[in-house]
Amino acid sequence: MALAPRTIRLHGEGDDLVIEWVDGHRSAYSYQYLRDRCPCATCLDKEPEPPSEAGPLPMFGAGKLKPLKAEIVGRYALQIFWSDGHSAGIYTFDYLRDLCPCDDCEAAGENVM
Numbered sequence: 001m002a003l004a005p006r007t008i009r010l011h012g013e014g015d016d017l018v019i020e021w022v023d024g025h026r027s028a029y030s031y032q033y034l035r036d037r038c039p040c041a042t043c044l045d046k047e048p049e050p051p052s053e054a055g056p057l058p059m060f061g062a063g064k065l066k067p068l069k070a071e072i073v074g075r076y077a078l079q080i081f082w083s084d085g086h087s088a089g090i091y092t093f094d095y096l097r098d099l100c101p102c103d104d105c106e107a108a109g110e111n112v113m
Contacts, residue, residue: 003093008078010067017067017080019096027100031066035082037099038089 007020017034019027038044068081073090081087 003097004075005093005096008070008072010070015064015066017070021097025097025100025102025104027096027102027105029096029099029101031082033101034080034091034099035065035084035086038086039091039095040086040088042088043086 004022005019006022007018009018011018015031016028017031019029021027063083066083068083070078070080073079076094077090077092078096079087079090
């Protein structure tokens with residue numbers, strides 16, 4: 001069975017992205033967790049920065065980090081457009097499944113972070 005989501009939901013005013021996988025597994029990712037693990041070249045090459053009080057760049061407005069939208073890329077990935085103006089990361093479905101922070105995946109050592 002190919003690893004693919006059955007459903008992907010951005011929870012309105014909540015702060016998580018939820019994926020129901022075709023194998024019945026459910027993954028819930030906080031927005032900050034996903035943003036901190038952006039797989040784009042720019043984010044992978046930079047050193048982690050301490051949390052900033054400044055928040056998003058002024059041109060993108062103040063407020064809590066959240067996805068403005070998310071789009072399916074082909075049949076293999078999700079692109080998230082963040083409120084901080086970043087959208088270069090393409091989160092493959094395999095990568096998202098590996099990132100699953102649920103207790104079962106953590107206990108099994110299946111997540112990469």
